[in-house]
Amino acid sequence: MISVEDARGRILAGITPVGAETVALAQGLGRVLAAPVLARVNQPPCDVSAMDGYALRAVDAAPGARLRLIGEAPAGRPFGGFVGAREAVQVFTGSVIPDGADAVIVQEDVDLETGFVCPRDGAMTGRHIRLKAQDFAEGAELLARGRQLDARALGLAAAANAPWLCVHRRPRVAILCTGDEISLPGERLAAGGIVNSNATLLSAFVVAHGGEPVVLPMARDDMDAIAEAADAARGADLLVTSGGASVGAHDLVQSGLAARGFALDFWKVAMRPGKPLIFGRVGALPVLGLPGNPVSAYVCALLFLAPLLTALAGRGAAAGLPRLEGASLGAPLKPNDQRADFMRASLTETGGVEVVTPYGYQDSSQLRVLAGAEALIYRPPFAPACLPGARVEIIRLRNT
Amino acid sequence: MISVEDARGRILAGITPVGAETVALAQGLGRVLAAPVLARVNQPPCDVSAMDGYALRAVDAAPGARLRLIGEAPAGRPFGGFVGAREAVQVFTGSVIPDGADAVIVQEDVDLETGFVCPRDGAMTGRHIRLKAQDFAEGAELLARGRQLDARALGLAAAANAPWLCVHRRPRVAILCTGDEISLPGERLAAGGIVNSNATLLSAFVVAHGGEPVVLPMARDDMDAIAEAADAARGADLLVTSGGASVGAHDLVQSGLAARGFALDFWKVAMRPGKPLIFGRVGALPVLGLPGNPVSAYVCALLFLAPLLTALAGRGAAAGLPRLEGASLGAPLKPNDQRADFMRASLTETGGVEVVTPYGYQDSSQLRVLAGAEALIYRPPFAPACLPGARVEIIRLRNT
Numbered sequence: 001m002i003s004v005e006d007a008r009g010r011i012l013a014g015i016t017p018v019g020a021e022t023v024a025l026a027q028g029l030g031r032v033l034a035a036p037v038l039a040r041v042n043q044p045p046c047d048v049s050a051m052d053g054y055a056l057r058a059v060d061a062a063p064g065a066r067l068r069l070i071g072e073a074p075a076g077r078p079f080g081g082f083v084g085a086r087e088a089v090q091v092f093t094g095s096v097i098p099d100g101a102d103a104v105i106v107q108e109d110v111d112l113e114t115g116f117v118c119p120r121d122g123a124m125t126g127r128h129i130r131l132k133a134q135d136f137a138e139g140a141e142l143l144a145r146g147r148q149l150d151a152r153a154l155g156l157a158a159a160a161n162a163p164w165l166c167v168h169r170r171p172r173v174a175i176l177c178t179g180d181e182i183s184l185p186g187e188r189l190a191a192g193g194i195v196n197s198n199a200t201l202l203s204a205f206v207v208a209h210g211g212e213p214v215v216l217p218m219a220r221d222d223m224d225a226i227a228e229a230a231d232a233a234r235g236a237d238l239l240v241t242s243g244g245a246s247v248g249a250h251d252l253v254q255s256g257l258a259a260r261g262f263a264l265d266f267w268k269v270a271m272r273p274g275k276p277l278i279f280g281r282v283g284a285l286p287v288l289g290l291p292g293n294p295v296s297a298y299v300c301a302l303l304f305l306a307p308l309l310t311a312l313a314g315r316g317a318a319a320g321l322p323r324l325e326g327a328s329l330g331a332p333l334k335p336n337d338q339r340a341d342f343m344r345a346s347l348t349e350t351g352g353v354e355v356v357t358p359y360g361y362q363d364s365s366q367l368r369v370l371a372g373a374e375a376l377i378y379r380p381p382f383a384p385a386c387l388p389g390a391r392v393e394i395i396r397l398r399n400t
Numbered sequence: 401m402i403s404v405e406d407a408r409g410r411i412l413a414g415i416t417p418v419g420a421e422t423v424a425l426a427q428g429l430g431r432v433l434a435a436p437v438l439a440r441v442n443q444p445p446c447d448v449s450a451m452d453g454y455a456l457r458a459v460d461a462a463p464g465a466r467l468r469l470i471g472e473a474p475a476g477r478p479f480g481g482f483v484g485a486r487e488a489v490q491v492f493t494g495s496v497i498p499d500g501a502d503a504v505i506v507q508e509d510v511d512l513e514t515g516f517v518c519p520r521d522g523a524m525t526g527r528h529i530r531l532k533a534q535d536f537a538e539g540a541e542l543l544a545r546g547r548q549l550d551a552r553a554l555g556l557a558a559a560a561n562a563p564w565l566c567v568h569r570r571p572r573v574a575i576l577c578t579g580d581e582i583s584l585p586g587e588r589l590a591a592g593g594i595v596n597s598n599a600t601l602l603s604a605f606v607v608a609h610g611g612e613p614v615v616l617p618m619a620r621d622d623m624d625a626i627a628e629a630a631d632a633a634r635g636a637d638l639l640v641t642s643g644g645a646s647v648g649a650h651d652l653v654q655s656g657l658a659a660r661g662f663a664l665d666f667w668k669v670a671m672r673p674g675k676p677l678i679f680g681r682v683g684a685l686p687v688l689g690l691p692g693n694p695v696s697a698y699v700c701a702l703l704f705l706a707p708l709l710t711a712l713a714g715r716g717a718a719a720g721l722p723r724l725e726g727a728s729l730g731a732p733l734k735p736n737d738q739r740a741d742f743m744r745a746s747l748t749e750t751g752g753v754e755v756v757t758p759y760g761y762q763d764s765s766q767l768r769v770l771a772g773a774e775a776l777i778y779r780p781p782f783a784p785a786c787l788p789g790a791r792v793e794i795i796r797l798r799n800t
Contacts, residue, residue, distance in 0.1 A: 025585055029604045044765070045592055052648040074621065074650050076581030078592045092648045093692070094581055096592035135766045142768055150799045151608060151701075155601025155694055156771040159594070163586025181476030181494055185425055186563025192445055192478045192496035194559070201555025204429045208551060221474065247507075248452040248492045250474045292493070294555055301551075365444070366535045368542055371556040399550045 001270040003381070004303060004340050010265050011279050011288065011304055017314035018237055021169045025157055028149045028165050030210060032314040035166035037143040037157045042133040048075075049091040051128045054110060054117050055101035056088040061123035066116050073098055088117045097129055104128035136160070148210070148315055170212040171312035174233035175202050178219045178226060178243040178253060179292060197367060198242040198290070198297050205301050208399075209309040209320060211238075219256075226256025230282060237312055239285055240305065243292030245276040253289050257282055270381060271340045273364035274300040293364040299342050299376070302395070322395040324378060330357030333379065333386040341379040344369050345394070356394050373397055401670040403781070404703060404740050410665050411679050411688065411704055417714035418637050421569045425557055428549045428565050430610060432714040435566035437543040437557045442533040448475075449491040451528045454510060454517050455501035456488040461523035466516050473498055488517045497529055504528035536560070548610070548715055570612040571712035574633035575602050578619045578626060578643040578653060579692060597767060598642040598690070598697050605701050606640075608799075609709040609720060619656075626656025630682060637712050639685055640705065643692030645676040653689050657682055670781060672739045673764035674700040693764040699742050699776070702795070722795040724778060730757030733779070733786040741779040744769050745794070756794050773797055 002010075020034035049055065056067055067088040073079035075094035083089055083100035091097065091104060103123040111118040136142055142160050143153050149165070157165060175198075182196035183189055196218060203213040214236060219229040221244060233239040244253035245267075254262065257280075264280040267289075271277075273296035278289025288305060290297040302322055310320030327347065343358040344366075356375050363369075375394040386392060402410075420434035449455065456467055467488040473479035475494035483489055483500035491497070491504060503523040511518040536542055542560050543553050549565070557565060575598075582596035583589055596618060603613040614636060619629040621644060633639040644653035645667075654662065657680075664680040667689075671677075673696035678689025688705060690697040702722055710720030727747065743758040744766075756775050763769075775794040786792060 025600055026603065029607055041589060041595065043594065043767075045589065045594060048592070050763070050765070052646065074580060076579065076590065076593055076621075092650055093646065094579075094594070130763065130765055134763075136768045143771070148799060149604075151601050151604040152698060152767075152771040152773075152797070154604045155597040155698070156767050158585040158600035159597035159694065159767050161585055161587075161589070161595045163584075179476060179494075180474060184563075185558040185561055187561075189441060189445065189561070190476065192448070193476055194443065194445060194494070195441065195561045197555040197559035200425055200558035201551050203426065204549075204551040204554045207429055221476075246452060246493060250492055294559065298552060298555070363450070363530065363534070365450070365530055367443075367552070367556050367559050368536045371543065371552040373552075397552070399548060 001268045001275070002266055004269060004271050007266060007269045007277065007279065008304060008307065011308055012311055012317045015286070015308060015311045018168055018171050018312055020166050022164055023167055025154065025163050025165060028154050028157070028167065031149050031165065031167035032210065033143055033145050033147045033149065033165065034168045034314060036141045036145050037160055037162050037165065039136045039138050039140045039142055040161040042138050043135040043159055044130050044132055046132045047097040048130050049093060049095045049097060049104045049128060050130050051104055051106045052092050053104045053106040053128060054088040055083060055091045055097050055104050056123065057083065057085065057101060058103040058123045058125040058127070060086050061103065061105055061119040061121070063120055066113070066118050069115055069117050102126065146314055146316060148319070168314035170210060171237040171309060172214055172235065173206045173211045173309070174214045174216055174236035174239045175199055175206070176216045176219060176229050176233070176239060176241045178221060178241060180221045180250070182218060197294050198292065201294060201298060202240060202242065202301060205305065206309065209306050210313040210315070211309050221250040221252055223252050223256040223259065226252055227259040230257055230260050233285060236285065238308065239282070239287045240290060241287065242290045242297050245278050245289045245291050254278060257287065262287065270338055271342065273342065275339065277304070294367040295364040295370045298370060324393045325396060326391050327354045327356040327375070327394045329386050329388055329390045329392045330355040331388060333358065335385045336379045336381060336383040338381050340381055342395070343377040343379065344373040345375045345377045347374040347396070356392065401668045401675070402666055404669060404671050407666060407669045407677065407679065408704060408707065411708055412711055412717050415686070415708060415711045418568055418571050418712055420566050422564055423567055425554065425563050425565060428554050428557065428567065431549050431565065431567035432610065433543055433545050433547045433549065433565065434568045434714060436541045436545050437560055437562050437565065439536045439538050439540045439542055440561040442538050443535040443559055444530050444532055446532045447497040448530050449493060449495045449497060449504045449528060450530050451504055451506045452492050453504045453506040453528065454488040455483060455491045455497050455504050456523065457483065457485065457501060458503035458523045458525040458527070460486050461503065461505055461519040461521070463520055466513070466518050469515055469517050502526065546714055546716060548719070568714035570610060571637040571709060572614055572635065573606045573611045573709070574614045574616055574636035574639045575599055575606070576616045576619060576629050576633070576639060576641045578621060578641060580621045580650070582618060597694050598692065601694060601698060602640060602642065602701060605705065606709065609706050610713040610715070611709050621650045621652055623652050623656040623659065626652055627659040630657055630660050633685060636685065638708065639682070639687045640690060641687065642690045642697050645678050645689045645691045654678060657687065662687065670739045672741045675739065677704070694767040695744070695764040695770045698770060724793045725796060726791050727754045727756040727775070727794045729786050729788055729790045729792045730755040731788060733758070735785045736779045736781060736783040738781050740781050742795070743777040743779065744773040745775045745777045747774040756792065
C-alpha cells in the first residue's frame with residue numbers, strides 16, 4: 001500500500017495536456033485556452049466619455065461661462081468637427097471625445113440655454129474621460145494559456161474582438177465497467193444483480209471536469225472480454241475501469257489487461273474507501289482502475305481522477321485537487337489506523353460555525369449516503385481520537 | 401434608488417419554476433429534478449457479501465472446525481443450493497449470500513484444504529453481510545424535487561434503475577444588447593465602435609446557471625428597434641437587456657419597451673457598479689435591464705440574474721445567491737457612501753490567512769480587471785473606513 005500523496009504523484013507523473021482545437025467564441029464555456037487571447041483592438045478604441053454630459057476645453061469651464069453647443073456625439077456616432085474655444089459638444093457614456101475637447105462636465109452640473117451650455121463650476125483636464133486603451137491595448141495578452149473560460153473570460157475575449165479560440169480539446173476518457181452482476185439502468189435485473197451506477201457517475205464526473213466520456217460496453221468478469229474491451233479504448237487519452245480491482249478470483253482487470261501489455265505502476269492505496277486502486281499503462285494509455293463499490297469509485301475519482309483530468313485538459317493538476325477547508329467536528333471520532341479516511345458527513349451552520357458530523361454508516365456500497373453527503377471528513381493516517389468541537393479538515397461536496 | 405436586498409426581493413417576487421420535461425439519465429448532468437427519483441429496486445437486492453471470503457453458519461466457525469466447501473457464488477451468479485451444517489460456499493464482494501448461511505468469514509482468516517475450509521476463528525451472525533435494502537428499499541425517495549443533478553446524484557439514480565428523469569426544462573433567457581456603438585465579435589469596427597461583449601458574457605453566465613440563452617439580434621438605439629427586438633423574446637421565460645438603461649437621451653430600453661406595455665417595477669439600485677438596473681414586465685415576461693458597461697452588467701448578473709435563474713430552474717433562489725465569505729483586507733478603504741460597493745480584488749494566502757486587496761482601478765468599463773479578479777469585496781452602504789487587516793466580506797469569483 002502506498003500513500004494517497006504518493007499515488008497521486010505517480011498518477012500525475014508524465015501526464016501532458018492533450019492537443020488543441022479551434023472553437024467558436026460562443027462554444028468556449030468551460031474550455032481551457034491552449035493559446036493566449038491577445039487583444040485585437042484597443043479598449044476603449046479612443047478617448048471616450050465616462051458620463052452623460054458635455055465635452056469642452058477645461059479652461060473654458062467656470063461659473064458664469066457660456067459655451068456654444070455645436071453638436072452632439074452619441075456613442076457610436078462620433079462628432080466630426082472640432083471643439084474650439086468656448087464651444088461644447090453633448091456626449092454620452094462611451095461617446096468619442098471630439099477633437100479639441102479635453103474634459104467632460106456632467107449634465108447635472110450645467111444649466112442649458114437655447115444653443116448654449118453654462119457650467120456651474122470649473123472642469124479638470126481629463127475629467128470623466130476614459131483614455132484610449134485604458135482597459136487594454138491592441139496586442140496585449142488578455143487571457144493566459146491554461147485559463148478555463150468562464151463568463152468573464154469569454155466576455156473579455158469578445159471585447160478583444162476574438163471570434164475564435166484556440167483551446168485544448170476535451171480529454172477523451174474511456175470508461176469500462178466490469179462485472180457479471182451489473183446491468184444497464186432500466187434493464188431487467190437478474191437474480192442478485194445490481195445496476196451499473198458507476199458508468200453514469202463517472203461519465204458525469206468526467207464531463208464536469210472538462211473531459212469527454214466514452215462509455216464502453218460493459219465487460220463480463222472474463223479476461224478475454226476485458227482485453228477486448230480495452231481495445232475499444234484506442235484513441236482515448238485515459239482508460240478508467242471500475243470493478244475487478246480487488247484480490248478475488250474474479251477480479252480480472254489486471255490479468256485481462258495483461259494480455260494487452262498492461263504495465264502496473266501501483267496497486268493499493270492506504271485509504272478508506274478505495275484501497276484497491278490500480279494505476280498503470282497499456283502502451284502510452286494511462287489506466288486508472290477504480291474499485292467497483294460506487295462510494296470507493298467516487299472518492300478515488302475525487303482524489304485522483306479530477307487532477308488527472310485537469311492536467312490532461314491543460315489546466316494543471318492543482319486545479320483538480322480537492323480543496324481542504326476547516327470545520328468543527330460534531331461527533332467524536334476514534335483514532336485512525338494506517339489508512340487515510342474520507343468519511344461521509346453532513347454540514348450544518350450554527351452561530352457562524354460550520355459543524356461537520358460523520359454519518360453512522362460509512363459502508364462503501366452506500367451510494368445513497370454519499371449522494372446526500374455535504375462533505376467528506378479527511379482523516380490522515382494515524383490521526384488521534386477527536387472530541388466534538390475539534391477542528392478537522394473537510395472536502396466540501398458541492399455539485400460534484 | 402432602492403437597496404440591493406429590496407431589488408432582489410422585488411425581482412424574485414412571483415417567480416415560479418418553469419415546467420418539466422423528460423430526459424435520459426445520461427443527459428441529466430446539471431439538470432434540476434421536477435419530480436423525485438424513487439427507488440425501483442432494493443439495494444442491495446438481497447443479502448450480499450461485503451468481502452471476499454466464505455459464507456457459512458456462524459455456529460460452525462471456530463478454530464479447528466473443518467467445513468466442506470460445496471460451491472462458489474461469484475457476484476452475479478448466485479449459488480443455487482443450501483448451506484447446511486458444517487458447509488461453506490466461497491463468496492466475493494457483492495455475492496448473494498446463499499440460503500442457510502448467516503455469516504461471512506474473510507479469506508484471510510481461513511486455511512484451505514482440498515475441498516474444505518478451516519476457519520481460524522469464530523464468526524458472528526451477520527458479519528460481513530450487507531443486508532437486503534441496506535442502502536435503499538424499493539419505493540424510497542432517493543433524490544428530492546429541486547436537487548441539481550451532479551455525478552453522485554446521477555449515480556444514485558442509475559443505481560435506483562431509473563433510465564429517465566423528470567427535470568425542469570432549462571429556463572429560456574432572451575438576451576438583447578442595445579447600442580449604436582456595438583458590433584459582433586470579429587466584425588470590422590466602426591470609428592469609435594466597440595465589440596459587444598455582454599452578449600457573450602451573459603450567454604455563458606446563463607448557461608453556467610442552468611439556463612438556455614437566446615441571443616437576439618442587437619438593437620440600435622432606436623425605440624422601434626428595441627420594441628421589435630422584444631417581440632422576438634416571445635416564448636422566453638425572461639428577457640435580459642444590456643445598455644440603454646441610464647438617463648441619457650439615447651437610453652431607450654424603457655421607452656422602447658413601453659410600446660409593448662412595459663410595466664416598470666423599479667429603476668436604479670443603490671449599488672456600485674450597476675446603479676441603473678431596470679426591472680419590470682412586459683405582460684407576464686420578466687425583464688431585467690442591465691447597464692451596458694460590462695463590469696456593471698456582470699455584477700448585476702451575479703447579484704440578481706443568478707438567483708432569478710436558479711428560481712426559474714426549480715432550485716430556489718437561495719441556490720443562486722452569492723456566498724459571502726470573510727477575508728483580511730490588504731489595503732486601506734475609505735468610508736463608503738450610500739451605495740453598496742462591489743470592488744474587484746485579488747486574493748492571496750499568507751500564513752493560512754486569505755488577504756483580499758482591491759485593485760486601484762474600479763472603473764465599470766474595465767472588463768480586463770474584472771476577468772482577472774479573484775473576488776469582489778462587498779462593502780455595505782455607509783461602511784466605515786477600514787485599515788489593512790480588517791475583516792471584510794467577499795464574494796469569491798471562481799469559474800463564474
